[in-house]
Amino acid sequence: MYLIEIIMLPKDLTKDLKDRLKSINGQVEGIIKMLDKSDNPAQILNQFKAVNKGFEKAQHLLLDEVFRKALAIKIAEALETCPGNCGQEEKIATIRKQFPNLNLYELTDKMKEIESIYEFLQTNTEKNMQTITLTIDNMVCQGCAEKITDILTELEGIKKVKTKAIQKSVRVEFNPDKINESEIETALTKSGYEPKKAVI
Incomplete structure (x- = not known):
């Protein structure tokens, strides 16, 4: 259309x-x-x-x-x-x-x-989109999950963010031409969270 x-x-x-x-x-x-x-x-x-x-x-x-x-x-x-x-x-x-x-x-x-x-x-x-799943131990409530979603969706190059407060995890789909994994983790760290790559 x-x-x-x-x-x-x-x-x-x-x-x-x-x-x-x-x-x-x-x-x-x-x-x-x-x-x-x-x-x-x-x-x-x-x-x-x-x-x-x-x-x-x-x-x-x-x-x-x-x-x-x-x-x-x-x-x-x-x-x-x-x-x-x-x-x-x-x-x-x-x-x-x-x-x-x-x-x-x-x-x-x-x-x-x-x-x-x-x-x-x-x-x-x-086709070029990449995905990273992070574990965030200090994501202890739904409010934290929503805040993390807000932090990440404001970053250029982020397409989709899915948080799971119970599992303390966040799955991020992003455009590697505009942002990389390190920058995603840094944005969370600066906001007081402790991201680390999830073991799949």
């Missing part, structure tokens, strides 16, 4: 677009009446131009408020996922450079392209 499919239209933009379309509808009805009366073709043509201009303005509003925002979000996500040596950095940089000048149709094409890059990066990241 493309990001653009799940972004909601802002209420003020929706109202603006509806008002513009109602105005355009009135202009179209006016053109029909002019045709019925066989009015001057030049005047009819001017009304067609006005209708086209109205549609163009509405398109541009949608472009800037929704499509461009969606692409900006996805570019940011791709940049965050790519550590700098992911094999896709040149493509991401190109789209980022083109971004300010893309028109509506180019935006939708670039959205598909950046989505494809992001999915590729996500798949590779999933």
Whole structure:
């Protein structure tokens, strides 16, 4: 599913677009009446131009408020996922450079392209994920377990944390490109806990 499919239209933009379309509808009805009366073709043509201009303005509003925002979000996500040596950095940089000048149709094409890059990066990241299980002897209650979860989930590169207070253990899934086992253990030690690798 493309990001653009799940972004909601802002209420003020929706109202603006509806008002513009109602105005355009009135202009179209006016053109029909002019045709019925066989009015001057030049005047009819001017009304067609006005209708086209109205549609163009509405398109541009949608472009800037929704499509461009969606692409900006996805570019940011791709940049965050790519550590700098992911094999896709040149493509991401190109789209980022083109971004300010893309028109509506180019935006939708670039959205598909950046989505494809992001999915590729996500798949590779999933494959590279590592897991460590630690025993923490001074994790003596559920409150401690929740605090440890909070400490670890705030670290960049941590995907999933599962604590078991009764077993005094924590299982951490992490991205080794962003954080290593030593840094995870250090974060816990600085917070007053005593982690050690669990014997499996």
